[in-house]
Amino acid sequence: MRARHHFHIDYRGHSISATVQTGHTPVVEILVDGKETAHATTRDDRPVTVHVELPGDPPIAVSVRATPGPGVPRCLLLGPEDQEGHVMAPRVY
Template structure:
């Protein structure tokens, strides 16, 4: 049975949201400022990483890393600027 989990963080003035759909083939969708900018799928509970660009001048590349399982999914924002991973907060929709 698949289930959708939502995560969010504000970074450098941009809204970054991630949706992790668990199940047989987990899916990660990433939105920046409400626009879909990244998508990945895998099998099992393997971590997924999606690189996206923030529309700054010049554009800033960051990555969202999701761990779909086992247990409750988790998401991290991996920013290249400071190198410190930031936990994306779960959101209930």
């Protein structure tokens, strides 16, 4: 059964959102400032890392690490200087 889970974080003046659609082939979509910038698929409950760039001069490379399961999905934002990352808060739509 498929379900959609939404996550969000504000980072360095940018809005970063992630949608994780669970199921046999989970899909992860990343939006930066309201525009879809990347997506990825994975198998079963395997974590996936999606690389995106935040607009700027120069652009800032960040990654979103999505874990579809087991249980409730989770997302973590990894910035260029972050060792531990930032937990992206779940959002209800």
